[in-house]
Amino acid sequence: MNFEAIKAIYRFEMARTFRTPLQSIISPVISTSLYFIVFGAAIGSRITEIEGVSYGAFIVPGLIMLMILTQSVSNGSFGIFFPKFLGTIYELLSAPVSYLEIIIGYVGAAATKSLILGVLVLATAGFFVPLRVDHPVWMLLFLVLTAVTFSLVGFIIGILAKGMEQLQTVPLLIITPLTFLGGTFYSLSVLPPFWHAVSLFNPVVYLISGFRWSFYGIADVNVAVSLGMTIAFLLACLVIVAWIFRTGYRLKA
Amino acid sequence: MQPIISISGLSKTYSPDFVALRHLDLEIRRGEILALLGPNGAGKTTLISIVCGIVNPSSGTVTVDGHDIISDYRAARSMIGLVPQELTTDAFETVWATVSHSRGLFGLRPNPAHIEKVLRDLTLWDKRDSKIMQLSGGMKRRVMIAKALSHEPQILFLDEPTAGVDVELRKDMWAMVRRLRSSGVTIILTTHYIAEAEEMADRIGVIHKGELVLVEEKAELMRKLGSKQLILELPDRLDAIPADLAAYQLSLSGDGTAMTYTYDAQGERTGISALLQDLARSGIQFKDLQTTQSSLEEIFVDLVRDGQ
Ligand SMILES: Nc1ncnc2c1ncn2[C@@H]1O[C@H](COP(=O)(O)OP(=O)(O)OP(=O)(O)O)[C@@H](O)[C@H]1O
Ligand SMILES: [Mg+2]
Numbered sequence: 170m171n172f173e174a175i176k177a178i179y180r181f182e183m184a185r186t187f188r189t190p191l192q193s194i195i196s197p198v199i200s201t202s203l204y205f206i207v208f209g210a211a212i213g214s215r216i217t218e219i220e221g222v223s224y225g226a227f228i229v230p231g232l233i234m235l236m237i238l239t240q241s242v243s244n245g246s247f248g249i250f251f252p253k254f255l256g257t258i259y260e261l262l263s264a265p266v267s268y269l270e271i272i273i274g275y276v277g278a279a280a281t282k283s284l285i286l287g288v289l290v291l292a293t294a295g296f297f298v299p300l301r302v303d304h305p306v307w308m309l310l311f312l313v314l315t316a317v318t319f320s321l322v323g324f325i326i327g328i329l330a331k332g333m334e335q336l337q338t339v340p341l342l343i344i345t346p347l348t349f350l351g352g353t354f355y356s357l358s359v360l361p362p363f364w365h366a367v368s369l370f371n372p373v374v375y376l377i378s379g380f381r382w383s384f385y386g387i388a389d390v391n392v393a394v395s396l397g398m399t400i401a402f403l404l405a406c407l408v409i410v411a412w413i414f415r416t417g418y419r420l421k422a
Numbered sequence: 423m424q425p426i427i428s429i430s431g432l433s434k435t436y437s438p439d440f441v442a443l444r445h446l447d448l449e450i451r452r453g454e455i456l457a458l459l460g461p462n463g464a465g466k467t468t469l470i471s472i473v474c475g476i477v478n479p480s481s482g483t484v485t486v487d488g489h490d491i492i493s494d495y496r497a498a499r500s501m502i503g504l505v506p507q508e509l510t511t512d513a514f515e516t517v518w519a520t521v522s523h524s525r526g527l528f529g530l531r532p533n534p535a536h537i538e539k540v541l542r543d544l545t546l547w548d549k550r551d552s553k554i555m556q557l558s559g560g561m562k563r564r565v566m567i568a569k570a571l572s573h574e575p576q577i578l579f580l581d582e583p584t585a586g587v588d589v590e591l592r593k594d595m596w597a598m599v600r601r602l603r604s605s606g607v608t609i610i611l612t613t614h615y616i617a618e619a620e621e622m623a624d625r626i627g628v629i630h631k632g633e634l635v636l637v638e639e640k641a642e643l644m645r646k647l648g649s650k651q652l653i654l655e656l657p658d659r660l661d662a663i664p665a666d667l668a669a670y671q672l673s674l675s676g677d678g679t680a681m682t683y684t685y686d687a688q689g690e691r692t693g694i695s696a697l698l699q700d701l702a703r704s705g706i707q708f709k710d711l712q713t714t715q716s717s718l719e720e721i722f723v724d725l726v727r728d729g730q
Contacts, residue, residue, distance in 0.1 A: 171496070177526025181515075188514060256510030260569065263474040263504050264527040265496040422436060422477045 174266040178274025179281075182248050186282050193244075194286065201236045201290045204228065205297040208354075213298070219356050220387045225298035230381040231353030233290055237283045237312065238319050238348055238373070242340045244279035245323020250336050253328070253420070262421065268414035272324065279320035280313070287312055301384065307392070308383035314399050315376050319344075321406040328410075328419055347373045357389040372402050424488070425449035426577060426608050427473065432482035434468050434632075442468045443632040445482070450610060455603055456637075457623035458612045459722060465632040466612040467507055470579050474504045486577065500528060503575030505566050507582045507612075513555040517546055520554060521568045528573035540571045543598060560591050567598075578602060580611040584618060596622060616722060620644075628722060650687040650715045652694060654701075654708040655680050664704050670697055681708075687715065 186193045209225025216224040252258035261271065294300060302308055323340075330336040351373030357365055368374050369390070379395025382388035388395070413419070427450040434443040442465045450456055458466050471477035473484055475495060484491045486498035512520055521537055541547045544564040549557060554565060563583070570578060580599070584592050599609055599622060613619055619626050620640065627637035659678040670693065671684045685692045701708070 171529040173526045173529045173531060177523050180526075181519075181523050184519070185514075255512070256508055257512055259474075259476050259504070259506050259510065260524060260527060262476045263499060263502065265499040265529055266527060267496075417478050422471075 171266050171270050174264060175270050175274045175277075178261075178266075178271065179278045182275060182278030183281065185248075186244070186278075193282065194289070197236055197240055197286055198289050198293060201232055202293045202297070204232050205294050209294075209298040220385075222385050222387065223299065226300060226385070227356075227381075228354055229291075229294045229298060229300060230384050231348075231351070231377045233287055233294075233312075234315060234351075234373070234377050234380055235348045235353055236290055237287050237315050238344055238376075239340065240286055241279055241283040241316050241319035242323035242326065242344055244282050245276060245320035246327035246330065246336055246340070247323075248275045248279055248327065249324055250327035250330055254333075258420070268411075271414075272321070272410060276317060276320045276324055279323060280316040283316040283320065284312060287316070303386045304383040308380065310396075311376065311380045311383060311399065314396075314403060315380070318399065318403040318406060321403070321410060325406065325409055325413065328413055347371055348377075352377050352389055356387075372398060375399060423452055426452040426487055427610075428483075428485045429469075429473070430483055432469070432472065432484060433480045434465070434472060434477065435480045441632055443472075446629075446632070446634050448627065448634055448637060450608060451625075453603065453606055453608055454624040455599065455609045455611070455622055456625050456627060457619035458610065458627045458629055459614070459616065459619055460612075460629035464629045466629055467581055468632075469629065470504070470506075470581055470610070470612070474502055474579060475499055476504075500573075501576045503570035503573065503578045505563075505570045505578070505580050505583060507585070509559060509562050509566065511554045511562050511565055514553055516551050516553055517541070517557070517565055517568070518550040520565065521572045524569040525572040530573050536574065537568075537572060540568050543601075544568050545594070560587055563587060564591070567595075571602075575607065577608045577610070580609065582612050582614070584613065584615070645686075649684055650692075650713050652683040652685065652697075652711060652713050653680055654683070655710040657707055657709045660706070664706070666704055667697075667700060670700075681706075 205225065208228055209223075213223060213225035213228075218224065219227045249258075252261060291300075322344075326336065326339050330339065350368065351371050352368070357368055357374065357378075360368060375390060375395040375398035378389040379392050379399065382392045382395070427448075429446060429448045429450075432443055432446045433441070435441050446465075446469065458469070460466050468477060472479045473486070473491060475491060475498075479492075486501055489495075489497040489501075491498045515523070518537070518541075521541065522532060522534075525532065525537065538547070541550055544567060546561065546564050546568060549561060554562060557565065563586075567580075567583070583595055587595070599611070603609055611622070623640050625637060626640050626643055628635050656679050660674060660681070661678060663672050663674055663681070673682045673684075674680075675682070683694075683697055685694065
C-alpha cells in the first residue's frame, strides 16, 4: 500500500475544501438550516405530528441525508473531474498508485467533508427543533455509509462526465428528485399503494428511513433492510468503479 | 549493460483506427541522454505517455529496469519523473505544496531538505509560497520540472522542455540536465530543435509516423555530418565504376551520368587530387563538379521524406 500517496491525495483534497470555507462549509450549513427555521419553527407547528414526532423534528434526518447526498456527490465528482479537466491528472496516472489508493484518497476526503457538514447541521438543528437520538451508533453507521457511498457515486460521475454541464446536471437531475421523493418530508405510509411500491425502488428511501429510525425509532422499512440496501448500493458502486479502472475508461486513451 | 528501458514491438492505435505507433523497438541505455526528434504528430508524446502509464499500449511490452510497466507498474513508475509537453498545473496551490504533493504521490516520505534543493536549483525558492497562478509561463514550467524531480527519479522524461522558453531558462535547463546526468539519471527528451539534440544528447532517435526510423550515437551521426560529397557530372554514361577506382568510395547514379565521391572533410587528406589524377588516367572525363555537405537537418529531412 502506498500510504504516502493516500495521505497526499487526502490532504490535497481537504486543503481544497478549507481554502474556500464559505462555499464549502458555511453555505451548505446555512441553506440546510433554513429548512429547520421554515418547516420546524414556522410552518411545522401547524402540521400534525407524525407517529408522535413533531414535523420539524421528523424532517431533520431526511434533510441531513439530503445535504450529505448532494455534498458527497459534488465533492466526489469535482475532486476527480478537475484534474481531468485541467490535465493535471497526468501526474496521478504516472504515479505508482493503485486504483484503490486513488479511491481511498479522493472518496475518503469527500466523505470526511460531508461528515463534518452532517455534524454541523445536526448541531444547528438542535437549536431549532427538539432532537433526540435513540440509536447513536446506528446513526453514525448510516451517516458514514451514506457519505462514502455517495462520494463514490460522485467520483464515478466525475470520471464519466464529459464536461462541466454534465457534471452539474447529472446530480441535479438524478440525486435531487430521488432525495425529495425519498421521504425527507413525509412518511411513505401517506402515499397511495401504487406510489408506495414505486418508492421502494428508490435507494434513497432506505437511507432516510434507516437514518430516521436511528433518531426516533420510526421507519418506513425495517432497519435491517435499510442497512442491507445501503451496503448493496455501496457494493454496486465499487463494482462500477472497479470496472472503470480496469479498462481505463475515460481516464486513459 | 542491461538497458534501463526496453521497448519491444510497441504499437498504439487510438480509437477508432488511427495508428500512432507501429511496432516500435527501442532500448534506452542507463545514464544516457537520448534525444527524440520527429515532426508534429510523429508519436513522440504517445511513446512517452505509454512508458509513463498515461496511455494504454495496444500491443508490445515495455520494461523499466526489468519491471514490466503494466504487471509491475509500481516499481516501474517509481523510477520515472515526467515533465509533459503541455503546461498543466494547479492554480491555487503554492509552489511548495504542489511539489511536496508530488513527492507524496510517489510514495516517499516528506523531505523538506530535498524539496528545498530542487526549488533552489530551479531558482524557484523565492516563489515557494506563491500560488502557481501568480507565476509566469516559464516559472510554471520550472514548477513542473520540480514536481518531476521531487521524488528523486532515476529516469527523467522531458517532453519538449524548451518550447516557449527563453534563452536564460533554456541554459539553466541544460545545465540542470547535465548535472542530473552526471549524477547517473537517464534522460529522454524530445525536441524540434536539431541544434539542441546535437548539443545535449548522447544518442539521437528519429521518430516518423509512429516508426523509429533511426537511432544512433550522436558521434556517429556527426561523423556522417562531417562527410562531404563530391559529385562529378559525366558527359558519357558509365555502366559501372572501373575496377582501378575501386579503392575510392564511389557510387554511380542510376542513369550512370553522375558519380559521387564521399570523403571526410575533416580528415588530413581528402583524396580528391589523387582521385582526379586517377580519373584522368582511366580516361574518365567530367563536365562539372560540385561538393555538398549533409547536416543533421538534412539527414533528418531525408529520413522523414523517405518515410512518406
Ligand atoms: N488521445 C488521442 N486520441 C486520438 N489521437 C491521438 C491522441 N493523442 C494523440 N493522437 C494522435 O496521435 C498522433 C501522435 O501524437 P503525439 O502527440 O504522440 O505526437 P508528437 O510526436 O508528440 O507530436 P508533437 O511534436 O506535435 O508533440 C497524432 O496524429 C495525434 O493526433
Ligand atoms: Mg508531443
